[in-house]
Amino acid sequence: MTQKYNVETDQAKKLFIATVGGFFQMSDAEGFALKFMQEGSQIKTSEYTLVVNAYELSTVKQDLLDMLEQAFQMYMTLGFKNIYMVESKSAITSMQIRKIAEKTNFSGVLVKSMDDVK
Template sequence: MMGSFNINVDRTNQVFHAVVEGTFTPEEGMASVQAYQKEIATIAVPEYEIHIDCTELNVSSPSALPILEGCFQMYKQDGFKKVVLTLARNPILKMQLGRVARTVGLENCEIIEK
C-alpha cells in the first residue's frame, strides 16, 4: 500500500489530527510535509497537540528513516504542546518511532498502542 497522509484540524479542542498509512516513498514523504506545513500555517501551534494515527503505518525502510526523523524534528521545532502517536500492536514500529523521537530529542512524545 502506498503512503497516505490525511490531516484534520480540530480548532475547538486544539488538536491537529493526522492519519498516516502504508509505506512512504521519499516523494510521498515530501508531499505530506508540504501538506502539513500549509495546514500548520493557519494555527497557533504551541496551543495545539498533534495526534498521529499510525495504526495502518508500515515499518519504515532504512531509506525512509531520514524522512521520519525530519518530520519528528518539525513537530519539535514547530512547538506542539504534545505529540501523541497511536499504533496497532507492533513492537518493531513502536521501537522504531521511539528511537526516532529520542534521536531528535522530542521529549513530549507519547506512544499509545491500541
C-alpha cells in the same frame, strides 16, 4: 486507510491531527510534509496539541528513516502546546519510532492509541 496521509484540525478540541499509514515511499513523505506545513500555517500552534497518528504505518524503509527523524525534529520546533505520537500497530514500526524518538530526544509522548491522547 486508502490515502497514505491526512492532516486535519479539530478546532473544538484544539487538536492538529496528522495521520500516516501504509507503506510510505519518498513521494508520500514529501506530499505529507507539504500538506502538514500548509495546514499548520492556518493555526496558532501554541494553542493546539499535535497528534501524529502512525497506527496504520507499515515498516519504514531505511532511506525514509532520515526523513522521519527530520519530521520528529520539525514537530518539536513548531511550538505546539503538546505533542503525541500514536505508535504503529506493527511491532517493528513501533520499534523504529521509539528508536527515532530516543535519537532525537523527542519531547512528545508516545502512546498506543488515539484514546491515550489527553
